[in-house]
Amino acid sequence: MNLFGRPAAQPGTVTRVNGLTGAGAEEDAVSVAVQAASHDHMADLPPMPDLDQVGTPVPSRLQRLAAVVDRARPGRSGRNVRKWLETVGMCLIVFGFVCILLGWYGAAHSPYLYQEVPYLISGGLLGVALVIGGGVLVHCAWCMRKVDEDRRNALAIVRSVDRLERIMRNLDEARRFDEAQRVDNRVEQAVEQEEHAR
Helix, strand or coil: CEECCEECCCCCCCCCCCCCCCHHHHHHHHHHHHHHHHCCCHHHCCCCCCCCCCCCCHHHHHHHHHHHHHHHCCCCCCCCHHHHHHHHHHHHHHHHHHHHHHHHHHHHCCCCHHHHHHHHHHHHHHHHHHHHHHHHHHHHHHHHHHHHHHHHHHHHHHHHHHHHHHHHHHHHHHHHHHHHHHHHHHHHHHHHHHHHHC
16 A cells, blocks of 8 residues: 555554664665665655655754745846836826927927828827826835735734734743742741641
8 A cells, every 4th residue: 555655564564654864864765775675665655765865853954945936036136127117107297297298399390180180189188098108007016015014013923913912921830830839928928827836
């Protein structure tokens, strides 16, 4: 019977599951290999453990994992998306208003109606579209800032609640300790009074 892709141990055999270093790890790996050779289903076996990694403590493995994940993740330190959205959005808004003004100026200073329509379409409608697009980008940047602030506030609240919980726990332990000492003092006083009474 296989459990999680590993062959089940034969009845009565003891196998070590936690990490060993040095000769113990090599003996453990050899015993796993001997058991694997005697097993009928070679395809069901897990890969052989790396003898250098068997006894590595968990915190160092987690630190290595975090380092690998940080290297795999694209760097965010050089790029601030929110600032880019704000800058591009503001530029689009300004350029949109400039287009609207140029469209108005061209249409206002044209003596013929057929010359005014291209100015209105190219200047006015393009300008309105740019202003709306820039407004959307600025709004997205504002929403990102709000989300960041909400996360920071939530983290501060969680830390405050944890701090209050620790304080309350310490106060409760101190109160229990004081009550236990009072009871011990009363018992000692009662024992002393009985000894004096004899």
